[in-house]
Amino acid sequence: MSDMADRARAVVDAHRGDRGALLPVLHGLQAEFGYIDQALLPLVAEELNLSRADVHGVVSFYTDFRGEPAGRTVVKLCRAEACQSVGAERLVAHAEQVLGSKIGQTTADGSVTLEQVFCLGNCALGPAAQVDGRLHGRLDEAALDSIIAEAEAGKA
Numbered sequence: 001m002s003d004m005a006d007r008a009r010a011v012v013d014a015h016r017g018d019r020g021a022l023l024p025v026l027h028g029l030q031a032e033f034g035y036i037d038q039a040l041l042p043l044v045a046e047e048l049n050l051s052r053a054d055v056h057g058v059v060s061f062y063t064d065f066r067g068e069p070a071g072r073t074v075v076k077l078c079r080a081e082a083c084q085s086v087g088a089e090r091l092v093a094h095a096e097q098v099l100g101s102k103i104g105q106t107t108a109d110g111s112v113t114l115e116q117v118f119c120l121g122n123c124a125l126g127p128a129a130q131v132d133g134r135l136h137g138r139l140d141e142a143a144l145d146s147i148i149a150e151a152e153a154g155k156a
């Protein structure tokens with residue numbers, strides 16, 4: 001934890017003095033560790049002179065912040081209206097079934113984290129998803145399966 005605390009302090013230091021430093025610090029922590037460890041929140045609160053409740057509130061408000069390490073492959077499925085109208089929910093149900101884990105969870109073997117997003121700016125080409133930061137459109141179940149398999153194959 002102390003190495004983690006030192007790294008976290010370095011992130012805080014990089015933004016200290018900024019107005020509204022909390023969000024940049026939280027994004028910085030997520031970039032540094034891949035998630036935001038709850039154990040670091042008191043340190044962040046203390047360093048930025050905020051209450052723990054404030055910091056906790058912001059972390060839980062923004063769904064972008066992860067509370068635990070992500071899987072090797074991160075799959076974000078769009079569930080906003082335009083994608084819903086062309087089958088996004090079918091895709092979500094399929095992904096949950098194939099992976100054996102729910103939206104917001106990582107598979108037991110740590111391979112894939114499944115998340116939902118609300119619009120990826122790819123509405124005309126829905127259903128859309130982002131896999132490891134790459135945007136994909138006009139997806140069906142088979143296309144999603146092969147994109148995930150390909151992403152995983154690259155990491156084996």
Ligand code: FES
Pocket residue numbers: 078079080081082083084118119120121122123124126128
């Ligand atoms: S609604 Fe899915 S990309 Fe916009």
